[in-house]
Amino acid sequence: xxxxxxxxxxxxxxxxxxxNIYQRILPLSQKFCDTAQEIRLRVNRPVAVVCPxxxxxxxxxxxxxxxxxxxxxxTVSRGDLTDTFHNICNYSVYSKQSEIINGFxxxxxxxxxxxxxxxxxxxDKVINIRDISSINIRIARExxxxxxxxxxxxxxxxxxxxxxGAPCTGKTTLLRDMARILSTEYGKRISLIDERGELAxxxxxxxxxxxxxCDVFDLYDKPSGIIQAIRSMSPDIxxxxxxxxxxxxxxxxxxxxxxxxxxxxxxxxxxxxLRRKDNVRKLVSCGGFKTLVFLDNRAxxxxxxxxxxxxxxxxx
Numbered sequence: 001x002x003x004x005x006x007x008x009x010x011x012x013x014x015x016x017x018x019x020n021i022y023q024r025i026l027p028l029s030q031k032f033c034d035t036a037q038e039i040r041l042r043v044n045r046p047v048a049v050v051c052p053x054x055x056x057x058x059x060x061x062x063x064x065x066x067x068x069x070x071x072x073x074x075t076v077s078r079g080d081l082t083d084t085f086h087n088i089c090n091y092s093v094y095s096k097q098s099e100i101i102n103g104f105x106x107x108x109x110x111x112x113x114x115x116x117x118x119x120x121x122x123x124d125k126v127i128n129i130r131d132i133s134s135i136n137i138r139i140a141r142e143x144x145x146x147x148x149x150x151x152x153x154x155x156x157x158x159x160x161x162x163x164x165g166a167p168c169t170g171k172t173t174l175l176r177d178m179a180r181i182l183s184t185e186y187g188k189r190i191s192l193i194d195e196r197g198e199l200a201x202x203x204x205x206x207x208x209x210x211x212x213x214c215d216v217f218d219l220y221d222k223p224s225g226i227i228q229a230i231r232s233m234s235p236d237i238x239x240x241x242x243x244x245x246x247x248x249x250x251x252x253x254x255x256x257x258x259x260x261x262x263x264x265x266x267x268x269x270x271x272x273x274l275r276r277k278d279n280v281r282k283l284v285s286c287g288g289f290k291t292l293v294f295l296d297n298r299a300x301x302x303x304x305x306x307x308x309x310x311x312x313x314x315x316x
């Protein structure tokens with residue numbers, strides 16, 4: 001397992017950028033290594049580095065600004081996007097096709113690149129994306145011990161936890177740390193379904209992130225990974241990110257009936273929003289979750305704002 005500090009992780013994330021953009025951002029690594037959440041490239045638009053409190057734009061002279069200055073910005077060319085896209089795919093676009101059609105590509109170290117362009121469809125199904133117009137690199141980090149307060153609060157009732165928060169509030173980071181602590185300090189058999197390669201950051205079978213003693217199902221779709229885990233690894237707890245489709249719900253129900261608990265995440269920023277989600281009601285009704293953890297805003301990633309019992313929200 002490789003251990004990288006934040007600067008090492010940031011440098012690893014930007015290596016996939018075109019040479020033109022990479023050589024401009026690299027000198028800024030120390031400034032951004034602890035705070036940058038995303039690097040956004042849009043064709044013929046300024047290079048943007050998204051931080052919790054503000055978005056910075058690069059200038060042609062290597063400076064930074066949080067306002068767009070006509071004629072002074074480092075803009076992203078079509079060539080920059082093409083080079084970056086091929087770098088992200090390790091010059092094997094075909095091997096990444098199943099990820100591309102879902103709008104993202106998993107990168108070395110657990111980073112993820114969102115892809116935006118023109119869809120090629122057959123009926124109502126996207127079969128490819130061409131003319132890439134935007135790429136968003138989300139920078140993965142480890143914050144060890146960030147889940148300690150949650151684990152101490154829940155102890156010993158760890159199963160059936162749903163972590164709720166808006167994008168970039170630290171859901172995945174928190175999930176990863178919970179898996180690490182529960183598998184090492186509490187001896188829980190944990191199967192980690194890493195559908196997008198963000199949790200363990202597996203590269204050629206080597207885990208780039210410290211997820212303790214978990215069994216990792218890398219790049220399995222969640223329902224298939226869940227069923228495979230139950231059949232092959234007899235887990236106490238299954239950990240997975242961003243649950244919510246009907247297939248996910250069916251797999252959770254199967255797991256609950258098999259005596260397996262879940263820790264997962266959901267895009268949701270408030271109790272009121274949670275109550276409006278029909279899929280959550282289905283998850284609750286199958287007994288998959290007992291505890292809800294709500295995270296604070298993106299300016300304080302991983303910080304818990306409240307912990308509630310499911311019955312206090314849904315009345316059952």
